[in-house]
Amino acid sequence: MIANLKTTVLDEKFKALEAENAPGQEVRQDLSLLDNVMKGKKLDGIPVDFSHGNVDAFPPTPNSENYWLNGFKQGGAQAYTEYRGAFDIRKTLAKHLGDFTKKPVLADSELILTPGTQGALFLALGATVATGTKVAVVEPDYFANRKLVKFFGGEVVPVTLRYLESPSKSGLDLNELEMAFKNDTKVLVFSTPNNPTGLVYSKEVIDKIAVLANNYKVTVIVDQLYSRMLYSGETYTHLRSCKVQPENLITIMGPSKTESLSGYRLGAAFGTSSIIDRMERLQAIVSLRAAGYNQAVFKTWFNEPDGWLEDRINQHEAIRDELLKIFRDANLQTATPQAGSYLFPKLPALSVDLNMFVRLLRYQAHITVTPASEFAPHLNDSIRLNFSQDHDAAVEAAKRIVKMVEIYSL
Amino acid sequence: MIANLKTTVLDEKFKALEAENAPGQEVRQDLSLLDNVMKGKKLDGIPVDFSHGNVDAFPPTPNSENYWLNGFKQGGAQAYTEYRGAFDIRKTLAKHLGDFTKKPVLADSELILTPGTQGALFLALGATVATGTKVAVVEPDYFANRKLVKFFGGEVVPVTLRYLESPSKSGLDLNELEMAFKNDTKVLVFSTPNNPTGLVYSKEVIDKIAVLANNYKVTVIVDQLYSRMLYSGETYTHLRSCKVQPENLITIMGPSKTESLSGYRLGAAFGTSSIIDRMERLQAIVSLRAAGYNQAVFKTWFNEPDGWLEDRINQHEAIRDELLKIFRDANLQTATPQAGSYLFPKLPALSVDLNMFVRLLRYQAHITVTPASEFAPHLNDSIRLNFSQDHDAAVEAAKRIVKMVEIYSL
Structure with missing residues (x-):
């Protein structure tokens, strides 16, 4: 409690700025109670943080x-x-x-x-x-x-x-x-x-x-x-x-x-x-x-080596296509991104709410994604992935997401 | 004019943020009309920008x-x-x-x-x-x-x-x-x-x-x-x-x-x-x-080489003392800075207003300072100098400030 400020006004203002589920802030969450909620065992696999692009997989512009x-x-x-x-x-x-x-x-x-x-x-x-x-x-x-x-x-x-x-x-x-x-x-x-x-x-x-x-x-x-x-x-x-x-x-x-x-x-x-x-x-x-x-x-910027941008786009397009196939094969409705590196698959009805599922993804499947509610307050059936990631790790992680959806489907 | 916004509210808000005389923004000023105001000739000397510290004279922490x-x-x-x-x-x-x-x-x-x-x-x-x-x-x-x-x-x-x-x-x-x-x-x-x-x-x-x-x-x-x-x-x-x-x-x-x-x-x-x-x-x-x-x-930070901070302080203290002497010898009342690298000499009554004098300093004497009104709205008789500068150039510039004060004194 911050006493003696215009508490209600400022509290209200900063409540609207709540950032607990914002991309990159997941590390501040306490996941210790998830053992009681988790169904089955932890899934093996390379951790993938889809909350933002992986600049180790796709490094900064040369030089x-x-x-x-x-x-x-x-x-x-x-x-x-x-x-x-x-x-x-x-x-x-x-x-x-x-x-x-x-x-x-x-x-x-x-x-x-x-x-x-x-x-x-x-x-x-x-x-x-x-x-x-x-x-x-x-x-x-x-x-x-x-x-x-x-x-x-x-x-x-x-x-x-x-x-x-x-x-x-x-x-x-x-x-x-x-x-x-x-x-x-x-x-x-x-x-x-x-x-x-x-x-x-x-x-x-x-x-x-x-x-x-x-x-x-x-x-x-x-x-x-x-x-x-x-x-x-x-x-x-x-x-x-x-x-x-x-x-x-x-x-x-x-x-x-x-x-x-x-x-x-x-x-x-x-x-x-x-x-x-x-x-x-x-x-x-x-x-x-x-x-x-x-x-x-x-x-x-706008001064990259010849072919560098085209290569980068092609590599992302290949990841996009493979992830789209994985999600669609599992009946997760997903729009085709025409540009950029975000995928926004829709999930079926689950036995846990969206924020809990997102936390379980992190705890049980080593995958960080951003819940749809960050992008539209009443949207609670989708997750956002930034697929600018190591290609193979992203593919394996997408398969784990499908598995997690199966585990928690109603 | 920005039409169709809440014009009065926003205009008012941004008027309070006016930054024309703010340190570092002087380059955006039009000085072309000063020839009509200037008394005497331009003064020779190395340009000194006292609006902020000179990181070429006092370079960043080693490494x-x-x-x-x-x-x-x-x-x-x-x-x-x-x-x-x-x-x-x-x-x-x-x-x-x-x-x-x-x-x-x-x-x-x-x-x-x-x-x-x-x-x-x-x-x-x-x-x-x-x-x-x-x-x-x-x-x-x-x-x-x-x-x-x-x-x-x-x-x-x-x-x-x-x-x-x-x-x-x-x-x-x-x-x-x-x-x-x-x-x-x-x-x-x-x-x-x-x-x-x-x-x-x-x-x-x-x-x-x-x-x-x-x-x-x-x-x-x-x-x-x-x-x-x-x-x-x-x-x-x-x-x-x-x-x-x-x-x-x-x-x-x-x-x-x-x-x-x-x-x-x-x-x-x-x-x-x-x-x-x-x-x-x-x-x-x-x-x-x-x-x-x-x-x-x-x-x-707080991890500088041994003696580095002490040297830096000593060098600044030497500049401070020499500038204080120059201003005080010219009867410009100036508080002794106990820390930091700002000097705030008070000017006598001048034939031009403070903002004009500051612009003339730049145009005629190649010296950039910040007017007192930036620090207190009704203060119009002082200028701020960041004396973290090349020692000799700062001393010569301080002498030119004294000369400019003489030229424009009432």
Whole structure:
């Protein structure tokens, strides 16, 4: 108990930030009582932590540490950059991001470097959400979106993403979205490729979102963290290159996932300059800047060795296909990720609740996954796997998940 | 203009975060119109940026880059730590911080690693300040304290720090402090050594703050960033080792200043475990964690080569003494910093306002300083210098400041 603060307000606020089941925090859980719940024996196998990518199996972009060392050797100029990041790095990056998203980015006014894409999301929502601001949040979507809106005092307006229907019927519910916009929603935040399902928003849907946001004057924050890891046959549409544009649009990307540079905490946000200005002011009191020396590693981004990205995508596609087959053979309904490295299989009715099953997976089968409830509060029948893992270990672990489902099926 | 957000609320909020004159942001200012204001010619001399320490003149702790590289080589385990930081590093650091502050720190529950001390301050105030919370803020003090309180919706209750009187009369106004506490103030945030004056709070004052905070149930956040660089003859009192303790106390430190590790963005907060818990939940949505590989550099902290810290202190003391003499010989009243590397000389009446004088210093004399108004809103007669600079360049620059004061004196 923290006495003598505005206890109820702050307790409430921080309850909404509960992180016990968040990816990476599992180590803080007490699993000692699970012996009483566990059915049968522990399952043998190499432990696999599907809560995030395995950067030992898929190591960082080649030579990233040498780029870092060059940054370190630059000394003060690299240690103390503008809060929005070193200008020379922004200049190079703005060109790459403009080319990739098919619309130029102005290095001086339209780009900020952040501590990871998490940092970019925090700053973008902090710059656009005040007490009572209605924010459309897709369900399911990245777990922090909802928490951020609540932290800044905003009101979450959920919009449904269908992801288990046939490809032609999957996608964002645009009627719900327009209804939300009509009802005074001021901000939309969403990820494409979607986290946790790997669904890539179609050109039709992206175009429609842009038109609706323009009509209803809604600010859009689009998280494209995984947009470089696009599987064969898929196409990707960047909202910022649509013909009709929202008046305020921030696009977020970063090299933490496909490029395995998460240990550097690097992200980027680009778009409407007045929002970028606000984000920088907020950055100034949050952590000043993305770590100076680390910023130098941005120079590896969109600058990888020839063929490196293609190889990485192919290796992930092979894991994706094998895991999909294992889950589908066991009748676990699973959408096909079109990009990124998340799988989101649906489980049958079980004799234990989802959080307990997830803990049992860890205790009994040496597998860490993230429960669906992190991505949509009322979703309790699915688990998210980041399959950026050692191929063989991931396959064996997927088989153990199937076995665990059999053990605990009703 | 950002249309269609809660414009007035957010505009107001971000106006309070204005960072145009903040240290490090000077490069974004347009100085092209100063030719019309400038008296006389530009002054020759090596440019000196007193807005922050010069890590080329005082380089990072020896071998920090090798510690970093060892962290990088550890791969995934170091890239993805708990949000509060890697346990093995917290364990070592808790021991050092406990020894230094003369009270044990529990590694598991009482310590969080953050992206710089700025990150620690942000999390600590975010965890304790809600809309309407009254927060006692010392004036002058670190510029972000006030901004943070406002950002979280709190109300700033200013408390005066006297720093130009004789040593026996300098210090925090304890009557004002008690009055603030009586009037429902719930949080006190302050730095000792004080930024910008270098004043170290005496044992008597620290003891009294602890007793008052305990009596009135006020949460205390104390920023001890510069407490390792203590000059000869001075003593330092850690609030957390006082006999009477506030119920809620967070101490903040980091290796960015004395140790010149700012380019790594590393900080630490330690104290009341329920507040540390909240800080971690907030960290989870702000930027997940201090950059993983960088955390390994904490292993250099309180573990420097023999004599290294003493040498560094002696070198700074020599610069301090020479600059003090230059300013005092020119009748610029300046408090003697007891610790840290800030000098805060008071200027006479000038023919231009403070912000203009600061810009002229940059344009005409190649010197960057921070105006007093960043540290106390109504203070407009002083400038802050971080004198952690090349000794000779700093001395020449101090002489140019004196010359500029002569040029613009009324």
